[in-house]
Amino acid sequence: MKPAPFDYAAPRTLDEAIDLLGRHGEDARPLAGGQxxxxxxxxxLSRPSLLVDLNRVESLSGIRIDDDELRIGAMTRQAEALESAEIRRHVPLLAQALAEVGHPPTRARGTIGGSLAHADPAAELPAVIVALGAKLVIRGATGERVLRAEEFFRGMFETDVKAGELLVEIRIPIQAQGSAFLEIALRKGDFAIVSVAASIALGPDQRCVAATLVLGGVGPMPVRCADSERRLIGHTPDAAAISAAAEAIPIDRVELGSRSASRGYRRRVAPVLVKRALAAAAGAAGAAP
Amino acid sequence: MKLFSVTLVVNGRAVTLRVEARQSLADALRGELGLTGTHLGCEHGVCGACTVLLDGEPVRGCLLLAVQTEGTEVTTIEGISPPAGLNELQESFRRHHALQCGYCTPGMVLSLHALLARDPTADEEAIREAISGNLCRCTGYLPILQAALHVAQSNRLKRADTSSTQSSA
Structure with missing residues (x-):
């Protein structure tokens, strides 16, 4: 279980990193947290001829607030994000999900951007980033482009990032809303069999003015439940409204099955988990119990 | 074969390694430095047997390249063991039968050592979280939990002693 030989470079600046990745194209792979x-x-399963280690590029790390956005550098460690008071306060959904991502030793190295760029269908962060309506900043030799999270993911382990490009920053709009992240996994810290990211914002009359519901772990990419969201808007998020929303999840997009969790099992537990997540999000938004 | 020169501190001693880019930190510790207390189980980040401390934080030694550790401080199980005998946590492992085959033990001890350094009176939840990334196939985990709880409890008592001495002074 040893890697095939490869060459290694550890640039200090983003420009050097992008230059190296651009010159080596498909033969090079950027190395983030390595988890x-x-x-x-x-x-x-991967045999690059060059690893471009991003761990010495300091400008890629950090969490800051810019106007009404929380900006996270792609190389920010998951452990740092989990401990961040800013993330906990302004984007609690991300903090809730990070607690389910791996274990202390993997979070100490694993990065926010690395997990997103890897686009594992069973990973927590892709579903969360779609639910948060985040924008992803991608840098290449010719400049920067900004994608919505839903445009970023292209398939199983596949994103819109091209050879020679890098995901450099995640921009999350700060919104006042209640949120919840729930998942079923074989063990704590394992990848999700089904995960649910939910958020709800209430108006002064206790009716939903905004709702977001995204499933992870069930298909090649995060599944946004737009019909469920629509059913909640304008309603008090009580048990009846939440049940109606759970019935409206696109169950045919629960496609994945594995030896430990069949597709049928996932289709049964997804609506249950959705109800729990929506109720928790409504509670966090200040809905009357 | 291209070799990279890496200078780091291992268990308090500065060392310079000549390694291939693909060589993991765990392999370098074992093969180049003879520190065979670091065990390799799955070699792809699942089992946690190869856990070492990188600048004080537990990390997977198999998921880090040796060449990436330039300028860092690495601590292995040898680095936290007294020259003779056992440290308090290791002794507690022995007393609670927290190991059988011993393969996971260095990783378990280092994960818990880091936790107790940060939070000497860690509670059960924190201990469970700290070893959540370390697999053990012998003990069923409960003796490991008890061994760590014992040290946390003894730290709590020591702290109570110190504060009562201070308040009576």
């Missing part, structure tokens, strides 16, 4: 890429190298 997914290193196993893929060890299993020889």
């Amino acid at each position: 997914s890429l290193m196993p893929m190298l060890a299993l020889r």
Whole structure:
């Protein structure tokens, strides 16, 4: 279980990193926290000729607030994000999900951007980033482009990031809303069998003015439940409204099945988890119990 | 074969390694430095047997390249063990039968060592979280939990002693 040989570079600046990735194209892979890429190298599922280590590029790390956005550098460690008071206060959904991402030693190295760029269908962060309506900043030799989270994910382990480009920053709009992240996994810290990211914002009359519902772990990409969201808007998020929303999830998009969790099982537990998540989000938004 | 020169501090001692880019930190510790207390189980980040401390934080030694550790401080199980005998946590492992085959033990001890350094009176929930990334196939985990709880409890008592001495002074 040893990686095939590769060359290694550890640039200090983003420009150097992008230059290296641009010159080597498909033969190079950027190395972020290594918690997914290193196993893929060890299993020889990936055989790049050059690793471009991003861990020395300081400008890629950090959490800051800019106007009404929370901006997270792609190389920010999951552990740092989990401990961030700013994230807890302004984007609690992300903090709730990060607690389910791996274990202390993997979060100490694993990065926010690395997890998103890897686009594992069972990972927590892709679903969360779609639910948060985040924008992702991608930098290449010719400049920067900004994608909505839903445009970023293209398939299983596939994103819109091209060879020679890098995900450099995640921009999350700050909104006052209640949120919840729930998942079913074989063990704490394992990848999700089904995960649910939910958020609800209430008007002064206790009716939903905004609702977001995204499923993870069930298909190649995060599944946004737009019909469920629509059913909640304008209603008090009581048990009846939440049940109606759970019935409206696109159950045919629960496609994945595995030895430990069949597709049928996932289709049964997804609506249950959705109800729990919506009730928790409504509670966090200040809905009367 | 291209070799990279890496200078880091291992268990308090500055060392310079000559490694291939693909060599993991765990392999370098074992193969280049003879620190075989670091065990390699799955070699792809699942089992936690290879846990070492990187600048004080537990990390997977198999998921870090040796070449990435330039300028860092790495602590292995050898680095927290006294020259003879056992440290308090290790002794508690022995007393609580918190190991059988011993393969996961260095990783378990280092994960818990880091937790107790940060939070000497850690509660059960914190202990469970700290070892959530370390697999053990022998003990069923409960003796490990008890071993760590014992040290946390003893730290709590020591702290109570100190504060009562201070208040009576």
